Amino acid sequence: MTVADQRQPALELRPPRHRVAPRATRYWAARAGAGWLLLLAVQVGWWVLAGGATGWRAAGVVATVVLGAAHVTVMPRWRYHVHRWEATDEAVYTQSGWFDQERRIAPVSRIQTVDSERGPLEQLFGLSNVTVTTASAAGPLKIRGLDRDTAERLVDELTRTTQANQGDAT
Incomplete structure (x- = not known):
């Protein structure tokens, strides 16, 4: 055993034991939701200012709602299990x-x-x-x-x- 081995205990990279606070999931969801709502507001504003519905704008709004809902639902739970x-x-x-x-x-x-x-x-x-x-x-x-x-x-x-x-x- 070398002198360095005697001074430093052997540390192994392993999963830590403690989870973050359960409230963190609501915080992560709120932060993500705010970002998606901002994007949605810009899209709806563009839609209104451009004079109404077109297929592409409507599809963009629908895609934003679907992706945003999935992100706000899945990401906080996933992060909670990892962090x-x-x-x-x-x-x-x-x-x-x-x-x-x-x-x-x-x-x-x-x-x-x-x-x-x-x-x-x-x-x-x-x-x-x-x-x-x-x-x-x-x-x-x-x-x-x-x-x-x-x-x-x-x-x-x-x-x-x-x-x-x-x-x-x-």
């Missing part, structure tokens, strides 16, 4: 995405900062995000859609754990 997180004394694990899925791990000894943030819509849904920054070229680990209390506990726990860890955070 996971876990923090241990050794590492932070994340899994996110829905089409393009990503699984990441950051050893606690490499953590440089831990932040939380809530946008206006997230505040409305009682959700928070936690960002764990490391020196990794892949960028920070983001845990989105946590219950506000869970996010606060996670930030406190990671802050205590990283302060107690003697790693060099590089």
Whole structure:
């Protein structure tokens, strides 16, 4: 066993244990729905300003409604089943995405900062995000859609754990 093996526990990339808050599905649906409604409003406005119905405009509106409804219905549930997180004394694990899925791990000894943030819509849904920054070229680990209390506990726990860890955070 080398000196490096003695210092760092063996970490394996694995699925994290915890799901995000169930309310995250309503938040994701609301965000997606707002985008589809904006597109639909532009299409209907164009339709009215252009002087009425044509086959192509009507087909475009119908396609927008069908695709939007499918997206708002399927995507939040799919994301909820994929998005996971876990923090241990050794590492932070994340899994996110829905089409393009990503699984990441950051050893606690490499953590440089831990932040939380809530946008206006997230505040409305009682959700928070936690960002764990490391020196990794892949960028920070983001845990989105946590219950506000869970996010606060996670930030406190990671802050205590990283302060107690003697790693060099590089």
